[in-house]
Amino acid sequence: MTLLDNKAIQISIKNLKDKLRHWQFLFFSLLLPIMFTVMFYFMLGNEEDPTGRTGFDYGFSGMIMYAVGIGTMNAAIMFAQDKKSGMLSRLDTMPTGRKNMFLGALISESLYLMLQILIMFIIGYAILGLYFVNPLALFIGFLITVVFGISSVGMGIMIASVSKTVEIANAFSLVVYMVLIFLSGSLMPFESPIVYFLPPYWAKQLFLQLTVMGDGFSDNLYSSSLIGQGAEAIPITLWGGFLIVCAFTIAFTLLGILLFQKKTKF
Amino acid sequence: MSEIEDSVMIEIKDLKKHFREVNAVDGVSIKIKKGELFSILGPNGAGKTTLVRMLTTVLTPTSGDAIIKGHSILKGKDEIVKIIGVCPQEITIYEVLRAEENVEFVASMHGISRKEAREKAKKLLEKFGIAGRKDWSKNFSGGMQRRLNLAMALVFDPEILFLDEPTAGLDPQARRLVWDFIQDLKKEDITIILMTHDMVEADSLSDRVAILDQGKVIALGTPTELKEKYGSDNVLEVSFFEQDDLEIAKKNLEQISFATNWKEISRKERNILLISFQGGLKILVQILQQGIINNINEVENMKFRQNSLEDVFLNLTGRRLRD
Numbered sequence A: 001m002t003l004l005d006n007k008a009i010q011i012s013i014k015n016l017k018d019k020l021r022h023w024q025f026l027f028f029s030l031l032l033p034i035m036f037t038v039m040f041y042f043m044l045g046n047e048e049d050p051t052g053r054t055g056f057d058y059g060f061s062g063m064i065m066y067a068v069g070i071g072t073m074n075a076a077i078m079f080a081q082d083k084k085s086g087m088l089s090r091l092d093t094m095p096t097g098r099k100n101m102f103l104g105a106l107i108s109e110s111l112y113l114m115l116q117i118l119i120m121f122i123i124g125y126a127i128l129g130l131y132f133v134n135p136l137a138l139f140i141g142f143l144i145t146v147v148f149g150i151s152s153v154g155m156g157i158m159i160a161s162v163s164k165t166v167e168i169a170n171a172f173s174l175v176v177y178m179v180l181i182f183l184s185g186s187l188m189p190f191e192s193p194i195v196y197f198l199p200p201y202w203a204k205q206l207f208l209q210l211t212v213m214g215d216g217f218s219d220n221l222y223s224s225s226l227i228g229q230g231a232e233a234i235p236i237t238l239w240g241g242f243l244i245v246c247a248f249t250i251a252f253t254l255l256g257i258l259l260f261q262k263k264t265k266f
Numbered sequence B: 001m002s003e004i005e006d007s008v009m010i011e012i013k014d015l016k017k018h019f020r021e022v023n024a025v026d027g028v029s030i031k032i033k034k035g036e037l038f039s040i041l042g043p044n045g046a047g048k049t050t051l052v053r054m055l056t057t058v059l060t061p062t063s064g065d066a067i068i069k070g071h072s073i074l075k076g077k078d079e080i081v082k083i084i085g086v087c088p089q090e091i092t093i094y095e096v097l098r099a100e101e102n103v104e105f106v107a108s109m110h111g112i113s114r115k116e117a118r119e120k121a122k123k124l125l126e127k128f129g130i131a132g133r134k135d136w137s138k139n140f141s142g143g144m145q146r147r148l149n150l151a152m153a154l155v156f157d158p159e160i161l162f163l164d165e166p167t168a169g170l171d172p173q174a175r176r177l178v179w180d181f182i183q184d185l186k187k188e189d190i191t192i193i194l195m196t197h198d199m200v201e202a203d204s205l206s207d208r209v210a211i212l213d214q215g216k217v218i219a220l221g222t223p224t225e226l227k228e229k230y231g232s233d234n235v236l237e238v239s240f241f242e243q244d245d246l247e248i249a250k251k252n253l254e255q256i257s258f259a260t261n262w263k264e265i266s267r268k269e270r271n272i273l274l275i276s277f278q279g280g281l282k283i284l285v286q287i288l289q290q291g292i293i294n295n296i297n298e299v300e301n302m303k304f305r306q307n308s309l310e311d312v313f314l315n316l317t318g319r320r321l322r323d
Helices: A007-020 A023-044 A057-068 A069-083 A086-091 A100-129 A135-162 A166-183 A191-198 A199-213 A239-263 B048-055 B077-083 B099-109 B112-127 B141-155 B172-187 B199-205 B224-231 B244-251 B281-289 B308-318
Strands: A220-222 A233-237 B008-019 B022-033 B037-042 B063-068 B083-089 B162-163 B191-196 B208-213 B216-221 B235-239 B259-267 B270-277 B299-305
Touching: A007 A023, A007 B008, A007 B099, A007 B235, A023 A057, A023 A100, A057 A069, A057 A135, A057 A166, A057 A199, A069 A086, A069 A100, A069 A135, A069 A166, A069 A239, A069 B244, A086 A100, A086 B244, A100 A135, A100 A239, A100 B141, A135 A199, A135 B037, A135 B216, A166 A199, A191 B048, A191 B191, A199 A220, A199 A239, A220 A239, A220 B063, A220 B099, A233 A239, B008 B048, B008 B191, B022 B048, B022 B191, B022 B208, B022 B216, B037 B048, B037 B199, B048 B063, B048 B191, B077 B083, B099 B141, B112 B244, B112 B281, B141 B162, B141 B172, B172 B191, B172 B199, B172 B244, B191 B199, B191 B308, B199 B308, B216 B224, B224 B308, B235 B244, B235 B281, B244 B259, B244 B281
Parallel strands: B037 B191, B037 B208, B083 B162, B162 B191
Antiparallel strands: A220 A233, B008 B022, B008 B063, B208 B216, B235 B270, B235 B299, B259 B270
16 A cells, blocks of 8 residues: 555545646636736736836736635535535445545645645746745745635635535635635735734735745734835734644634534434 | 344344434344345335435435445445446436446446556446447437446445336337346345336336335335235236137136136227136146137137236335326
8 A cells, every 4th residue: 555545645646637627626716816927917017116026026926816715616616516416425335534524635636735825936036027036935935825716715615514515615615705805805905904814814914924925933923015105014913923823724624524514424 | 344144235224314304214024144135115206215325325314224245334335346336217228438447437437447447448338238339428328328228236246135116118129138137146146236116127127015105114025925915816808709719618607616706897898807816827737628609609718817016016005106
């Protein structure tokens, strides 16, 4: 037996094949964010501030969160589909174990969102030449994005738990995802206390301040998505922000798993 | 492990499942022997699927228990799922995986190495006539998908196989293929529990049959026992060109001891005599030997309609299986 024979790994391989063979899925999770990135680049890429950075250098962090946040929809649809098709019940009649099912899903979703981030990085930094402080900051930003992506998966599992059909899971997750992205100020600046309750704000703000502003973990976070006019420091450091992202991820993932178990064990 | 008789593979003890006001399974108790092909026959909504979902540990019973190879479905789920193969009623395959990928995936869930899984999947799919397909399973015909559904349940050589309506929606040729395959499995000493509402399927394949209606077992025995106990008489249908020939046959029947009853009917301007009798083909031959067609000019047609499990169900419930 090798690592590849592991049940969770086999489930994740199956999930990845499933994703990569659905063109609709690839369109929504890869092509759409790329299209938005290019569109925003042409809209905001020419407005330089005194430091020489463009509006899009600041806005790109939100684009990445937008791309990765689609994990909410992916997970919701995947789990709802298994539930509705009877595959979940069928897996329950095998010595698979729910532990391996969730672990396999988390592995596949993490790998897929890493692929999404890498593609976004290639488009943003290698092709469009966006500004970043240094490769280390970019790597830390990458890790923060992965952690945030897993919270999106947790949210998706929660939605799948309460959705009776795949269609409901699809629609419900789209609404939740859009609300999270817009109310967190990820795509457009949104100055409101609401943003502090939403994980994309924290992930986006950390990414922005680390990779574009060159801030360290002991610096304070800002209230605004576009650092500049109107942006105020808040009394939470980047470390604190990172812990909040981790807390959201742990809470959403655990809640998702517990809710799914509760709703699908009879 | 509970102490049960060696030959008993599954012992269902007063199993009940209630959904709010509905008693889906209402006190079922059955013993199923090792290597037996046991059918649970009943109309849609009789509780067959609920029963199989409890036996396969997916659904928790409201009360009662079932012991599967010494393990309780309430406490021994981890052991039970290692020895059971389940072919659900719905086609549950991964549509964008190829046939062999689906089968290999199930094998991997049973801890079979990838190399062994590949070999097993190849053999099994060849047997089912779906080997070598390189397209995704969603492009398969309904019959092929159903065969794949069944192959997925068999890849790890289960000791007990649950088949929930395995031939539903199949064309006659594909149905025959699945039946042949089930009969082959019987030779391998696998205990098979077949849920079906197809009386021909239950009759021709099963060692024993339990008839389930409204969550209760209303009859249990071999198909022959059930037909003898609850069924109607067998019927020999003879049609004649001439009414005179029919009258001669009626006179002949008075001398034939095996015929229990007969009646004359007219269908599409034909003169038909329906002769009822108890017993199987042997009795039929004896009726013919005793000279039912002596002195008759010509017989247009002769049909033998055997007493079926459909008759058993009809006589027990007053309804047809497909009602």
